[in-house]
Amino acid sequence: MTTNLNLWVIPILPLAGAAINGFLGKKSSRSAVTTVGLVFSGAAFAWALLVALRFSSLDLPYQEYVAHWIRSGSFSADFALYLDQLSLVMLLVVTGVGFLIHIYSVGYMWDDPSYYRFFAYLNLFMFFMLTLVLANNYLLMFIGWEGVGLASYLLIGFWFTKDSAASAGKKAFIVNRIGDFGFLIALFLIIQHFGSLNFSQVFAQVQPMAPENASAGLLTAIGILLMVGACGKSAQIPLYVWLPDAMEGPTPVSALIHAATMVTAGVYMVSRSHVIFERAPTALTVVAVIGTLTAFFAATIGIAQTDIKKVLAYSTVSQLGYMFMACGVGAFSAGIFHLMTHAFFKGLLFLAAGSVIHAVGGEQDMRKMGGLRTKIPWTFWTMTAATLAISGIPGLAGFFSKDEILWRAYQASWIYWFVGVVTAFITSFYMFRLWFLTFFGEYRGAADTGPGHGSPSAHDSSHDAHSGHASGIHESPRVMLVPLVILAVLSVVGGYVGVPGSLGGNNHFDHFLGPVFRSTLPSNSENTQMGEKGASERTTEGTEPKTEASTELMFTGISVLAAALGFGLAWWLYYRNPGLPAKIATSLGGAYQAVLHKYYVDEFYAKIFVKPLVQGSTTILWEGIDRKVIDDTVNNAADDARHVSDEVRHMQSGNLRSYAGWIAAGSAVVIAYMIWMGVR
Amino acid sequence: MVPLSYYLVLSGFLFACGVAGFLIKRNIITIFMSIELMLNGVNLSFVAFAAHWHVLAGQVFVFFVMVVAAAEAAVGLAIIISVYRTRETLNVDRVNLLKL
Numbered sequence: 040m041t042t043n044l045n046l047w048v049i050p051i052l053p054l055a056g057a058a059i060n061g062f063l064g065k066k067s068s069r070s071a072v073t074t075v076g077l078v079f080s081g082a083a084f085a086w087a088l089l090v091a092l093r094f095s096s097l098d099l100p101y102q103e104y105v106a107h108w109i110r111s112g113s114f115s116a117d118f119a120l121y122l123d124q125l126s127l128v129m130l131l132v133v134t135g136v137g138f139l140i141h142i143y144s145v146g147y148m149w150d151d152p153s154y155y156r157f158f159a160y161l162n163l164f165m166f167f168m169l170t171l172v173l174a175n176n177y178l179l180m181f182i183g184w185e186g187v188g189l190a191s192y193l194l195i196g197f198w199f200t201k202d203s204a205a206s207a208g209k210k211a212f213i214v215n216r217i218g219d220f221g222f223l224i225a226l227f228l229i230i231q232h233f234g235s236l237n238f239s240q241v242f243a244q245v246q247p248m249a250p251e252n253a254s255a256g257l258l259t260a261i262g263i264l265l266m267v268g269a270c271g272k273s274a275q276i277p278l279y280v281w282l283p284d285a286m287e288g289p290t291p292v293s294a295l296i297h298a299a300t301m302v303t304a305g306v307y308m309v310s311r312s313h314v315i316f317e318r319a320p321t322a323l324t325v326v327a328v329i330g331t332l333t334a335f336f337a338a339t340i341g342i343a344q345t346d347i348k349k350v351l352a353y354s355t356v357s358q359l360g361y362m363f364m365a366c367g368v369g370a371f372s373a374g375i376f377h378l379m380t381h382a383f384f385k386g387l388l389f390l391a392a393g394s395v396i397h398a399v400g401g402e403q404d405m406r407k408m409g410g411l412r413t414k415i416p417w418t419f420w421t422m423t424a425a426t427l428a429i430s431g432i433p434g435l436a437g438f439f440s441k442d443e444i445l446w447r448a449y450q451a452s453w454i455y456w457f458v459g460v461v462t463a464f465i466t467s468f469y470m471f472r473l474w475f476l477t478f479f480g481e482y483r484g485a486a487d488t489g490p491g492h493g494s495p496s497a498h499d500s501s502h503d504a505h506s507g508h509a510s511g512i513h514e515s516p517r518v519m520l521v522p523l524v525i526l527a528v529l530s531v532v533g534g535y536v537g538v539p540g541s542l543g544g545n546n547h548f549d550h551f552l553g554p555v556f557r558s559t560l561p562s563n564s565e566n567t568q569m570g571e572k573g574a575s576e577r578t579t580e581g582t583e584p585k586t587e588a589s590t591e592l593m594f595t596g597i598s599v600l601a602a603a604l605g606f607g608l609a610w611w612l613y614y615r616n617p618g619l620p621a622k623i624a625t626s627l628g629g630a631y632q633a634v635l636h637k638y639y640v641d642e643f644y645a646k647i648f649v650k651p652l653v654q655g656s657t658t659i660l661w662e663g664i665d666r667k668v669i670d671d672t673v674n675n676a677a678d679d680a681r682h683v684s685d686e687v688r689h690m691q692s693g694n695l696r697s698y699a700g701w702i703a704a705g706s707a708v709v710i711a712y713m714i715w716m717g718v719r
Numbered sequence: 720m721v722p723l724s725y726y727l728v729l730s731g732f733l734f735a736c737g738v739a740g741f742l743i744k745r746n747i748i749t750i751f752m753s754i755e756l757m758l759n760g761v762n763l764s765f766v767a768f769a770a771h772w773h774v775l776a777g778q779v780f781v782f783f784v785m786v787v788a789a790a791e792a793a794v795g796l797a798i799i800i801s802v803y804r805t806r807e808t809l810n811v812d813r814v815n816l817l818k819l
Contacts, residue, residue, distance in 0.1 A: 696742050
């Protein structure tokens with residue numbers, strides 16, 4: 040550790056911004072709030088870039104001790120930071136995309152009365168997220184983990200006067216809490232068995248351990264519990280239900296927290312713990328199966344949603360599923376690669392969707408849009424780039440990362456690959472459905488000159504507080520378009536850092552992350568296929584045999600075909616025959632209804648978990664224990680005391696001679712007793 | 720020589736008279752005198768025991784009691800006079816401003 044990077048500055052900067060805006064923002068002007076919000080998040084990004092420039096000269100992993108925190112016996116957890124290739128990627132994604140979204144928010148939130156509060160929360164989120172990715176031990180990571188949950192809660196419920204937003208915030212918080220419970224128990228297990236939460240110390244102790252192939256043991260338990268935590272934070276089955284509801288928050292929040300950064304914390308955490316997961320094949324299988332299922336399941340829900348943000352929300356859940364699929368088959372770097380490209384194009388999709396919503400005056404229902412292509416060309420073109428990227432059209436970011444995942448998944452099991460390709464097809468279909476519905480055909484909204492306020496739509500302008508935009512469909516201000524364009528460029532070129540060998544590249548990204556994810560299993564062990572295979576391929580990617588490359592090329596072709604099919608179907612249904620989808624929907628009947636209502640999962644959860652819990656709490660805990668036992672004990676004790684006092688207070692007459700009489704009588708009794716005892 | 724029990728019976732009688740007067744009488748001065756009677760009843764038993772056991776401590780105690788009683792009489796009588804001046808009565812039942 041020869042160089043000192045002062046890494047601690049990076050998280051502290053947004054915290055300072057949050058404190059200044061939070062405490063002083065109410066009285067300051069909008070431009071002052073803007074300056075503080077942008078300068079502090081921008082400075083964090085600049086610092087992160089500086090760190091990246093000096094990165095090659097560091098001894099990795101670089102660790103930085105900041106302050107003493109908990110020391111108890113041999114256990115210690117300090118405020119200390121950890122930087123390696125993985126955290127550097129996360130650091131740049133979080134600060135970079137975060138900064139762009141800060142800029143965008145200036146335009147998007149300008150008219151909101153709580154402008155300062157928004158920036159305070161956004162900066163606070165940045166602080167916690169950076170703590171999460173830079174922590175050198177699980178406990179500090181957990182602080183960041185919980186902190187981003189808090190920031191997410193605050194931002195989902197940003198318009199807390201609206202009932203749906205307030206309850207969406209609560210839902211997100213409570214569902215996350217279930218996941219955090221698993222994470223916490225995993226931490227307890229780690230402390231109990233390894234006596235430390237420090238990444239290097241824990242992993243050093245795990246490394247000599249043999250993989251738990253035959254029987255599930257400690258590492259499997261830790262792995263599965265960590266995955267439970269990741270399920271909550273990263274919205275995987277069965278805890279994904281909070282993310283679609285989280286769309287109640289302002290759109291920049293959906294972009295930053297619920298697409299680009301926070302929800303990927305679970306992927307980061309699983310990748311960070313890869314040493315544990317590699318030794319727990321069962322846990323890895325769980326990760327892969329959950330990821331695959333989620334990817335497919337959420338994608339199918341996305342088909343039928345009509346709210347533009349809900350489609351993107353389910354798409355996010357689905358893409359996160361891909362990342363977990365990648366982690367589950369041991370291709371951690373592919374997962375992180377997809378995480379990065381996803382941050383670009385999904386952040387862009389949300390921001391563009393926000394721009395669309397902004398343009399049509401707060402409307403979020405795609406059925407009331409259409410024909411916006413010419414009216415908001417910048418938004419249209421940037422959104423097109425993102426749509427092509429997420430659909431896996433060759434040449435754009437999403438193509439490379441998704442292809443990498445599918446190829447690795449195929450090496451583990453063809454089932455993962457098959458579901459993945461089907462999901463890619465569905466993804467392409469619903470994204471182009473969104474694209475056609477929004478930008479093509481004819482405008483279907485109310486009165487073409489004054490959308491939003493005059494419209495009878497139930498959403499009205501309350502959805503995204505845009506009062507004062509009654510002047511028809513209009514392009515967003517430049518401050519919102521610049522981030523769109525930058526992200527669009529990144530969505531187009533972001534994939535070229537990881538072009539796989541079969542396509543003539545040499546996968547720089549994979550090599551870059553290689554040292555972090557290099558398999559730590561002993562190579563002579565017979566049960567190391569997954570991790571070891573990944574590792575060996577990683578190093579031989581550029582020079583792999585011709586047959587391998589051509590197979591990979593074939594699979595690439597298949598996934599491109601799937602994407603093209605999705606595009607074709609969307610084009611046929613929503614451009615050529617706009618009336619057809621409705622007919623198909625009616626002919627499908629029950630199946631369509633099930634998808635439209637998200638397979639009734641929310642209703643199912645409400646019936647199975649929420650209602651019994653609420654009723655049990657009401658009848659047993661509240662009325663039974665709290666009111667009948669606790670309250671009644673206290674009340675009865677007080678009542679009894681009062682009754683007794685009522686009787687006894689007559690003794691306190693205030694008449695001095697009656698007291699004297701009592702004393703005399705008392706002493707007479709004592710004397711009589713003593714005499715009687717003496718006589719006996 | 721007079722036996723100890725005679726003194727004790729007389730002492731007990733005096734004390735009982737004092738208690739009875741304290742409880743029954745309403746005039747402050749009478750009550751005050753009853754208190755003195757009780758004190759002297761106790762004093763009598765002190766000196767009786769002192770003489771019986773040949774221990775001087777009892778007699779020393781009596782002197783203490785007499786000193787305290789004198790001081791008490793001085794303060795008490797002053798209070799009685801001031802009560803009489805303000806309330807124009809010596810009936811304790813009518814000196815009840817502090818009662819609820």
